[in-house]
Amino acid sequence: MREITLSQAVNEAIAEEMRRDPTVFLMGEDVAEAGTPFKVLSGLVEEFGTERIIDTPISEPGFVGLAVGAAMTGARPIVDLMFGDFIYLVMDQLCNQAAKQHYMSGGKLTVPMVLRTNMGATRRSAAQHSQSLQALVAHIPGLKVAMPSSAYEAKGLMKTAIRDNNPVVIFEDKLMYQDKAPVPEEEYLIPFGEAFVKREGRDITLIATSSMVQVAEKAAMALAQEGIEAEVIDPRTIVPLDEATLIESVKKTSRAIVIDEGHQSYGVTSEIASRLNEKAFYHLDAPVMRMGAMDVPVPFSPALEDLTVPTPQAVVEAARKLCGGEMIHAA
């Protein structure tokens, strides 16, 4: 199968959906000629013109609001938010407006829009350009949240997001845009709420999102050397969450670590861990462990920044302890 980058995969998904459905359009800052600072959207304006690939002023709440209104009245907008950190600027439009229209109208209004943005630290971009804020939006009922872990997921999830009748937020890891993966030429979609078992194993379940899937896979390879067989599962969407696949795995392995690049406290890892506690408690041999980013703003200095994110080494050490029966959080 051909291999393409995550960036190309996103580009293809959007182009295919724009060809298929004339109501799909895209807007954001420097999306047209510039094709975004990460060059993900290069070439789209040549095919679809500036009527459908629209450069906006630096007015995030404004253009997200426009997307909500356009979506409520028959269009399918994709909004490009240059950095995930700018989610804070658009919270009202996203969480008070987009997320609630369907419910507040008793099911009469829909907001079929996609907000594509990014996440991920270690790019030396400091505290306001490095955050992973998926937990913030996942907290709000009415929003769906996808977190592609490779080019394959990025394409299939984007196409599903565009066809979904709800507001969907997609977080791409900005360090993965140039990573290649096999992606079929033929059309495919990835349904929301279906986790993917990346690697099978009997001893411990590593549940990981986005780029943390790579971290978990590296850890699993190292653990295999020591005779510990780790199962790696990528939920692919955190809302909706495929609980069944996660629970089934934990019933088999009896141990789990949840890895996500958002801050650990009150985060995605906490949510998944507590669901496992509630629904698989009697199958567990050890507490479910969370591994998120440190609860600090992302520091600029490389000497500090690298300490803040989960690493394969840290996962290996934690897995070893859990499998060895050591109490990690013993009082």
Add this chain to the structure above:
Amino acid sequence: MAKAKTNTEDYLRMYRQMVRIRTFEDNANQLYLSAKMPGLTHMYSGEEAVAVGICEALTDDDRITSTHRGHGHCVAKGAEFKEMFCELLGKAEGYCRGKGGSMHIADQSHGNLGANAIVGGSMGIATGSALRAKLQGSDDVTVCFFGDGATAQGLWYEVMNMAALWKLPVIYACENNGYSEYTKTEEIAAGSITARAEAFGIEAHQVDGQDVMAVNALAQKLVARARKGEGPFFIELMTYRYHGHHVGDINREYYRSKDEEKDWKDNRDPIIRFRAHLVSEGIASEDEIDAINAEIEKDAAEAVAYAEAAAYPDVSEVDMHVYAA
């Protein structure tokens, strides 16, 4: 209050400050190109007369807020090269102990409340600083620097309204360099930018941002009036950035022509223009100016070498400073 910049010493200081900014940026760009600087940075080269003309009208008690393109503001407000280069390289002796980097550099000792990586993100902070001055009966003035692109942020209109209602001592300084990232200003700004401030009853000025004397003369007047409670004010400074949007933006002909860049550099450079003025007025000789330039280059080279050799923060600092004591 700062004196009017009419004597030799003041003129030479303005010249020095502009050259210090240009030299700082040349070195920062070199650090990026030689892969010694982590991340990306935005060069202020070409816009020196804006920061210097304004900051030379301020005292250390006056505050400024800065932007992602913030090295110029930082130098102009009095910062030292050593601490600045240390910050850019993420070293412990940097102004922010390496935690902020280029986009968050701040220098409280000279009243610089910090650069900001959110476009328009400091408009509230600057206006709040002015509110504090008024509430506490202090006569300091706050200058809020931002770009033309930032005028698209709704926050500005909210804070301008309050600043005008309450006559706050804040000066909004819009550095209109013709572009926000890869887009021309006329494609993202409807109508007139000065008229937007005027709609709130705020006195607005447009000035040639490549003419340090014009910028400084205007800033002196407005700062003095703001101190007396006649603010807020708005200044649109017409200027140009010589480099790409950031140091990595090298192939940029798709949005900006080489001819246009050459025209600004050859015909409107703020340093060349001011230097010619100093010489023709007999304020300094060519030799004296060359000596100033050489001394600044030496200072910068020493500061870079110092920063390269300086230590990174200890790992224990990673969770320090999340909460104040």
